[in-house]
Amino acid sequence: MLTIADTSAAPSVRSYVHWVADPVAASVPQVRSRVRATLDGWRVPAEVVDALLLAVSELVGNVVRHAGGGAGRMRVAVSAGGGWMRLEVADRGAGLPRLPSPRAEVDPESESGRGLLMVQLLTAELGGELSLVVHEFGKSVQVRVPVS
Incomplete structure (x- = not known):
């Protein structure tokens, strides 16, 4: 189930939109679609949209895989303000993701472990x-990128 609280508008001053969803595989494309619609409505540059869509897919997928039930x-x-977009x-979930170091090496034989590194790069x-x-309500992974 996807619950939506939408305060979207053109991101001139400060715009914010959020969704609450169950951590199930079906949520990944639903959330991605909502993020795309929001960013397109805010007229965010294509390269930033592409980066945030990859990021949201990876991060929501990680919640589904690792935090799940x-x-x-x-x-x-997603928010916009002060020249920045934030996802x-x-x-x-009980576990904490390990953010990769900038020079992290991924085992080429590993079947996972590349998502956060791709998002970081x-x-x-x-x-x-x-x-x-990490906060009293759990944890958040945040992506912040500049927009002009």
Whole structure:
């Protein structure tokens, strides 16, 4: 189930939209579609849209795979303001993702472990940052990229 709280508008001052969803595989394309519609409505540059769509797919997919049943619901938020776009995926799952170091090497034989590294590299290429925030309600992985 996907619940939507939408306060979207053109991101001139500060815009924010978030969704609450069950951490199930069907949520990945649903959330991705909502993020795309929001970013397109805000007229975000294509390279930033592409980066945030990859990021939301990876981050929501990670919640589904790693936090799944024990996470309760997850929250996905997108905001714009002050020349920055921010994407946040939050859940209450027990595990904490390990953000890769900038020079992380991935085992070429491994079947997983590349998603966060891809998101981090793409975010850095755009002049942004990837961060992990732990709070009383769980944890959030946040992507922040500049927009002009």
